[in-house]
Amino acid sequence: MIETKTSQFAIDVLNGLKETPKRLPSKYFYDKKGDKLFQDIMKLDEYYLTRTEYSIFESNKQGILAAFSNGVNEFNLIEFGAGDGYKTKVLLRHFQEEGAHFTYMPIDISGNVLRILEEALKDEMPDLHVQPKQNDYFKALKDLQDSPNRNVVLFLGSNIGNFTGDQANKFLKELNDSLNPGDLLFIGFDLKKNPDVILAAYNDSKGVTKEFNMNLLDRINHELDGHFDRSKFLHKPIYNPMTGTTSSFLVSTEKQSVSVVDETFHFEAWEAIHMEISQKYDQPMIEQLAADSGFEIVGGFTDDKKYFLNSVWRKG
Ligand SMILES: C[S@@+](CC[C@H](N)C(=O)[O-])C[C@H]1O[C@@H](n2cnc3c(N)ncnc32)[C@H](O)[C@@H]1O
Known part of the structure; x- marks a missing residue:
């Protein structure tokens, strides 16, 4: 289903991709597939x-x-x-x-x-x-x-x-x-706890959290006529023990342009999209x-x- 440019999802995605640095709101992780992926995350040893x-x-x-x-x-x-x-x-x-x-x-x-x-x-x-x-x-x-x-x-x-x-x-x-x-x-x-324990929860060995993040690119492709190629993005979570903040990014592995609805967004090689924080x-x-x-x-x-x-x- 392609949503109109005036849906809240479209407005939030387009605004987020226009920001510097680019970001996508994590509340949109939860479509049908995202809900199932989060249920899988809850069962992971690392989570x-x-x-x-x-x-x-x-x-x-x-x-x-x-x-x-x-x-x-x-x-x-x-x-x-x-x-x-x-x-x-x-x-x-x-x-x-x-x-x-x-x-x-x-x-x-x-x-x-x-x-x-x-x-x-x-x-x-x-x-x-x-x-x-x-x-x-x-x-x-x-x-x-x-x-x-x-x-x-x-x-x-x-x-x-x-x-x-x-x-x-x-x-x-x-x-x-x-x-x-x-x-x-x-x-x-x-x-706050051992940083290794925290980071593992957002970087699990089975790659479910990676899939959870990538699924938002798929959702944008399906619902907002997006053209993200997920093979050109890396999933990268980091934890900062000074601030207690875990941040997840999708990092563009090359210079590329991606269209969403009827707008085009340019990515430099290694430019990141901020996806989610999880504050400790x-x-x-x-x-x-x-x-x-x-x-x-x-x-x-x-x-x-x-x-x-x-x-x-x-x-x-
Ligand atoms: C990380 S899950 C946690 C679910 C549950 N509270 C738990 O502790 O396992 C976040 C839940 O909040 C919902 N959610 C995320 N952002 C939201 C928002 N802005 N308004 C309402 N629900 C939201 C998601 O759909 C998802 O079901």
Whole structure:
């Protein structure tokens, strides 16, 4: 399907390729094939994030429910960027077993992955109240209605890590503005650790992460009449232990021109397209982010290796 030049996907891709340095927004990784590739990434040995957060939920599900339901009878569980809900299901199942009253509201930009999630939940937890919504995080913020029930917002995995510092601040401030006093944010942070462990997660030996990045070039070719030749690009992730930022690039191996929609973009040999960041955090960075966005940190759950932290924030 060729989208028009005025679709948001086309606008964002064309604008990104006009920037210096060139960039492509990673939120567009998630078409049907991208969703499947991300599910494959979550199963990789090198991708410690998913199994670590899963184990945090398994070990702390009682404490997590106590934090969410503290002082209220009913809450809304709103998940931004829910994906296939693989880890969230640990919590959903436990909350149901404990008779908690809540409605699960997964929000994701990918309609495909939301359908997969909805079907799976119907099958696995037929009594669960589910209200899925396909939307961009930033747009979904405006829809958080005034609800008589406590809102508990889940922002799991390394979703916050895909934002630059400025974007994270802006998003969390807007989220804080959209919430009511006493509402909670349950937010995942991938913590700074051995740089080799981090880099391997974004440069796996099977090349699945490479394929995940390259798939965006294919998507542009299919949907925006693009003419990228993926054999003329290298996938190159790097990790900077000073800043805690992992950045992924696709690097042009030769001087070339590529047309997308009806525009032509020139690449010098070894010019890079910035694809995605994945920010790693330490405690002072997390405290600063909470303070800057008006949240109070009221709890947290981590794993034995201190690889990952699920922090509980409250709007005062
Ligand atoms: C890295 S995956 C993480 C999925 C899940 N939260 C987890 O921890 O495994 C990111 C998910 O967020 C969604 N996503 C990415 N950018 C988004 C945006 N701007 N608005 C809404 N969803 C977005 C993607 O479609 C994908 O399902």
